[in-house]
Structures are given as C-alpha cells and as structure tokens.
Amino acid sequence: MVSRIIEITNKSGLHVRPAARLSKAAEHCSSKVEIVYEGTVINAKSLLNIVSKAIAKGTEVELRCTGTNEEEDLEYMAEAFQNLE
Template sequence: MYSKEVIVRNKTGIHARPATMFVKMASSFTSDISIEKDGKQANCKSLINILSMGITKDCKIKISADGFDEEKAVSELVKMVEAKFGEA
C-alpha cells in the first residue's frame, strides 16, 4: 500500500471534467486506487464515487493504491491534482 496527501488547488475542485480526467488516469493502472477526504473513502475508478465525495478547492485528500504499479499510480494522480487538472 502506498499513499500520499495533496491539497486540491483548482478553482472548482474535483467536479465533472476533472473527475473524468482523474478516473480515466486511475483506470489506466492495475492497482486498486482509492481517494479519502474527511474519513470518507471512494474508489478512484468510479466517476460517481469521486463526484459523491464533494471535493472542493483547498480540500486535503489522500490518494492510496495497492498493487503492482501503486507508487506510479499515486505519483501520477498527485501530479495531476498539483497541476490543477490543466486549469489555465
């Protein structure tokens, strides 16, 4: 199991477009990947689960993965969040 915390800095948090990007990237890895906010946990490969988390700007989230490519999965997803999902 590998995990890392990151703060969501883009204006709108993880709404529909960023969530879709997040799920697409998470689904490209074989590891089981989850996201945690305020003690609530969700599967990163499910759009509905991600959207139901209500992740807004300045929320601290923890991304965890368990499996063959766990470190790469967490690192790439954290990079995406830190890059504000490509927000200009």
C-alpha cells in the first residue's frame, strides 16, 4: 500500500461532477483505490460513496492505492485530483 495526503482544491469540493471524474479515473486503475476522510475509508471507484461524504474545498484526505501497480496508480490519481478545476 502507498498513500499520499491530498488537499481538495476544487472550488466547490467533491460534488457530483468532480466526484464522477475521480471515480472514472479510479476505474482505470488496477489497484484498489481508497480515499480516507475523517477516519472513513471510501471506495474511490464508487461515485455514490464519494458524493455522500460532501468533502469541501480545503479539506485534506489520504489517497491510498493497493495492488500490483500501486505506485503508478497513486501518481495517476494524484494528478486526477489536481485536474478537478
């Protein structure tokens, strides 16, 4: 497992549109991709799970990847978070 702290920089947080972009990006990963928010582990491949947490701008979350391509998938997902604007 590899992880990184990510700050949500999208001006409206993780509402439906950016959450959909993240879950779609996570689906391309062969690793298990999770977002840890306030002690809750969220499956990043599930749009509904991401949206239900209503994560606001400025919040720090932990992004975790576990699997055979975890390093590459972590980089890919970190970039996806940066491109939510």
